[in-house]
Amino acid sequence: MLSIIGLLTIFIIVALLISGRITPIVGLVIVPIFGAFFAGFNFKEIGEFFNSGIESVISVVIMFIFAILFFGIMQDAGVFNPLINTMIKISRGNVVAVAMATVVIAAIAQLDGSGASTFLITIPALLPLYKRLKMSPYLLLLLVGISASIVNMVPWGGPLGRAAAVLGVDVTELWRPLIKIQIVGLLLLIAFAFILGLREKRIIARKFASGSFEDELDEISEEGEQKAGSEDVLLLRPKMLWINVIIALSVIGLLVWGKVPAGFIFMVGFSIALPLNYRTVNEQMDRIKAHAPNALLMAAIILAAGSFLGILNGANMLDSIATDLVKVLPAIIVPYLHIIIGLFGVPFDLLLSTDAYYFALLPIVEQVVSSFGVPSISIAYALIVGNIIGTFVSPFSPALWLALGLAGLEMGKHIRYSFLIMWGFSIVLFLITIAMGVITF
Template structure:
């Protein structure tokens, strides 16, 4: 009975998340409470489950709030602008250089863990280049999305925070083995960008000016983005560039070193960055208010997920579900279940939202695989690496819709152009991760 209730709970939550009719917070909080009542648990017991779940994710919540504030400040002061501008200048006019530059610019822009800011930086800056060279704008979206997805394995980005919340582990410890995967992924993507750029040169020669149709009516969104950039020019602090760079490197160094908790490191970073760049208290409060919505939304979702996981673990629904799945699935499949799910991770992105994938599917796979002797971290890495490349080919990604709006492109055409390439790239990266021992 617990297995049936648990399965229905997860199915309802996934359905609600897919429907986009309610926020993840509502689904993750209310549905498990109703399920716990149906299973025969009372208010006092559900309260204990809630406390247990919240305790397991509190460190992740703190890290997310201050990491988003810190990197939002670094974007405000223009820390990454010189590097991005230099890359654009170096790549101008050469199709292969433009493609490689796109990968590198997107990787730098994604350092704040926000897909929306990455697209706001890259699309307006690079689309005119693609237009001038008659390059397919869907190639721009493919390269930016894949590069941002690789960088999305950072501890202050969404997937690792969700995974850490599910497993109850320190997000920095979870990230360290993935650093080499990120490096390999970017190098592989540069190689893929060169290959696709060579193919693009041949296609441009064949199609002539036909690609001009893809750029009609595209100046308006670019102009709007340029206007927004002008409004934020007053926030830039070019004279403090090297000081801010040293601060950012110091915080990331502390994070990698692990000498203090990640949340504390970013808390220190925010406390130093605010008075350094904005001595006026009113300006400091305005910067906090500007980035607070993103920080608080992610924190609220993680807290809601803590409640969800606390109830499902406390009621033993997950344990019961995993035990019954072990009985149903063939024994030879169980040790490889995490790899099978990872292999189909990108297509899963078309069916499940990020919250549904990590908060509903991951706990079940982790429970089943751990029963077959697979470590929880191996399961997590297989599912992260297999799925994360498809983040920006999924219609469940709000940032992708922003990118499509900025570039004037269509979701269907983007999926047709990018899905198989992203999926193949994901499978290769998954296989390499197995070979180097991360999985």
């Protein structure tokens, strides 16, 4: 019964998000509460689940609020304008080159193993460029998400750490055979970004009914260079450029270092950058008021997602789903269960949280399939490679909500745009992993 209620709860939320009928906050708060009531839990128990869920995301909320404020100040001061203009001049407005470069930039940013910091680093820097070139911001989120997912197979990333804990093996040993998969995956993604870039270029060209595509790109570049004629010019701080760059690089460096809480880093960075760039109290308050609505809106969504995860975890719905999914499968496919689950790993991201996938589903699959002589480590690789690409298309990912807030995008539209592409890429990478002998059956 818990599995049925949990699945219905998740399906309803995903359907509502995709349909766009309600705001994420309403769906993430109300639907799980009804699910918990139907499962027999009372207000007091649901309140405890809520507290647990909020505690799990509160650090992300703090980081998000001050990250939005910090990067908002950096954008207002014009820190990213030279980079954007330089990239446009070098690439000559080449949409394909920008798409391919996005993969590399995201891969470097993800080396710290934190999806949240990757989005915080890449989206504020690249989103203005995408907008200036009329590229879809959903393409940016897709490419950053896949690239970050591939790199996230590092030992200090969450998935490998969870899998190593379940199997009782050293996480570094678990990672070594995956290094070649990461390299192949990134090369494959760069080639894929080339194709997606060509598609995006055709889409943009069709939108420009008059004039050539190159002429339109010239106008886009001129628009950026003529920004001095807009009201935003009053916010620019060209004399403070190098100081702001040092502050931004210091913040990013501390994020990559990983020894200091991200929320604290952004809080300090914002507190230094704001008075340096805007000296009067009125100017400072205006900048806070300008960026606070986006920060608070997405902070509320992340808190709602924390409530959602807390209720489903506290009610044991996610664990129950993972257990019962295995039980209902026909006996003939059980020896190949890890292959099947690997192939459907991305859709599983819409049903299970990362913790439920690795701590509830993986132990059951390992126990069942290993009895047929399949190595436990191969079972783990199947579930890791099959699932990891879908990390940032799942509403269970707090970092994805952060990315959506940074880019001003919607979860439902992101799922519609990215889900099938991510799933297809995941299947190709999964088959390559089998061909390279990392996954056996």
